[in-house]
Amino acid sequence: MATSPRPVPLALLGLLCLAPSLAAQAPRAMKIADVISLPAVTDPQLSPDGRQLVFARSDADWKADRRVSHLWRLDVASGTLAQLTNGERGESSPRWAPDGRSIAFLARRGEVEETQIWLLPADGGEARRLSKHATSVSDITWAPDGKALFFRAAEAKSAEQKERDRLKDDVYSLDEDYQQEHLWKVSMEGAETRITTGDYSVVSYDLARDGRRLAVQRAPTPLLADRDLSEVWVMDADGSNARRLTDNKVGEGNAQLSPDDSGVLFTCGCNAAFQPYYQTRIFLQPVAGGPARPVFTDLPFEIERAAWSADGRVVYFVANMGVHSELFRGDIASGKTTQLTRGDHTLGGWSLALAAGQHVVTIDDAASPGEAWTLPLDGGSPRRLTHVFDALVAQYRLPRQEKVSWKGQDGVVVEGLLYYPLDYQVGTRYPLVVQTHGGPQASDRFGFGRWINYTQVLTGMGYAVLKPNYRGSTGYGDEFLRDMVGHYYQNAHLDVMAGVDYLVGRGIADPDRLVAMGWSAGGHMTDKLITFTDRFKAAAAGAGASDWISMVAESDVRTHRFNWFGGSPWEKDAPIDNYWKSSPLSEVWKVKTPTIFLVGGSDVRVPMPQSVEMFRALRHNGVPTHLYVAPREPHGWAELRHQLYKVNTELGWFEKYARGRSYTWEQAPGSELPAAKAAP
Secondary structure, three states: OEOOOOEEOHHHHHHHOOHHHOOOOOOEEOOHHHHHHOOEEEEEEEOOOOOEEEEEEEEEEOOOOEEEEEEEEEEOOOOOEEEOEOOOOOEEEEEEOOOOOEEEEEEOOOOOOOOEEEEEEOOOOOOEEOOOOOOOEEEEEEOOOOOEEEEEEEOOOOHHHHHHHHOOOOOOOOOOOOOOEEEEEEEOOOOEEEOOOOOOEEEEEEEOOOOOEEEEEEEOOOOHHHHHHOEEEEEEOOOOOOEEOOOOOOOEEEEEEOOOOOEEEEEEEEOOOOOEEEEEEEEEEEOOOOOOEEEOOOOOOEEEEEEEOOOOOEEEEEEEOOOOEEEEEEEOOOOOEEEOOOOOOEEEEEEEEHHHOEEEEEEEEOOEEEEEEEEEOOOOOOEEOOOOOOOHHHHEEOOOEEEEEEEOOOOOEEEEEEEOOOOOOOOOOEEEEEEEOOOOOOOOOOOOOOOOOOHHHHHHOOOEEEEEEOOOOOOOOHHHHHHHOOOOOOOHHHHHHHHHHHHHHOOOEEEEEEEEEEEOHHHHHHHHHHHHOOOEEEEEEEOOOOOHHHHHHHOOOOHHHHHHHOOOOOOOOOOHHHHHHOOHHHHHHHOOOOEEEEEEOOOOOOOHHHHHHHHHHHHHOOOOEEEEEEOOOOOOOOOHHHHHHHHHHHHHHHHHHHOOOOOOOOOOOOOOOOOOOOOO
């Protein structure tokens, strides 16, 4: 339910987020539950007049075993905060009405299981349900006149489908059992109007600033595997006069009509010829027809998000620059770009508040998981708005982060992040945990990090942590990214080991106490490392691929894998040797490192059989191993006790095999049960 606004002083809000730990006087190392329980500030939205900020704040609810998000409003001038919502299942996606008098948001409330649109007066009060759609609603956008909201939703099941579900007559056809997703709008009186229809899915859309036209990304199905078959269309705001603009075999994103509706901006991980597997670039597509062209072609960085200025002469964008991300201004006519921010940080939650002349962004750094800031459109001094994490530095001892670089085997410079043990002393060697990032089209960047890597806990226990941006990472140009094309493990694993040797050479890492861990592509890398070398004393592979031939068929995505190995494994003269030689399972007989495997029971990205294959191979060969499966969990684990279990079991494994000592499992906050125990 909605609540009347309750003003909260900024200083108190910072303390509230750390309330479970306030009994400690001196700063201490963080524990697992401290990291998992940290709140998160997401989706900050500035009001049209720039005077108020609304954002979602999520907190860990250990009793419910999940995170719950509520909406807060901040008065920019005074800093006064008010909690606007307090529904049992939470709220998300706040969006200001064009006149700034109300806020739309998404929530599941009462007996209704589907997520719907709700409206809340900006100054607080009771929210009223606006939409009564048959399926859950997402991606809400206000019409410029404030008389309607656009949204996406899946088609409702037919009466026959519902009856078959009720009777459990529910055999389904793999990759063919789905409901297409389409675009709708709802008036302030609750009347719904359908915008698109047909045997395709609208996977994203953008409403022109004058409200007259739409840019729509259409795919054959809502399945992730079909995103590369999506294309950009334009149409009138009522769905009429639809016309296709692009025709390629790559997936576009961020499609947005220019302010004069003459062109569409979109991003694409391709080159100018629309060949796949390149750094993400910005393209401009004329609405009148003709080829799309890339802009700002001299930038070697990955473009994460982009948006038009008010007059259409400038594009603002966030770029991944390897170990940090920054905000840029790009002039369309000249192609000149200007960097607007600079720091050891990662930018998230970025949006443009054009009416207020501001960027709104969250900044994640070593001392904060991400406060909300504003910045003048064309640069200037950032202004911090929220103070949720003010007490972190006073309450906890946090590790020092440092960018490090070394040369790979072939002389190419590789970067990474080093986290020092809390009590680091020059000349002392420390056990080193090597954490390899997922993707692999991604990079590790400065920031507080997430629970899954728990660097604050590791450094508090005396470990150093290395996060290498190995070959195949983004932010370093096309050649660096495309090193994996044709051969996944060409230089990537060698880059990781060169980074280990670099820290051993600096006298920081103890070569006899090395640990490897990672999730998703980081799990792939961990599987590779333990087959490549026996230098690691312990390892933990999360959702990692072991056999690329079977992985291609089992996973819900495939296309990037065709790029890595030179084609599919199912065609004539298929590159089977490439697939198998890059499969850790092909050399699993070499493994000596005690290794645990973790996977979600409902993971469709890297399904459980991939971990089962490695686990059973190691067990057969007499290598200490266990496989831990989290029921209900997809590729990313969300249940708090599952998260706690993951970290506990990894720490116990590392302590036993890398340091030869026992570990006491941490208990869930408020639990009356003893901490769960992993297999011995």
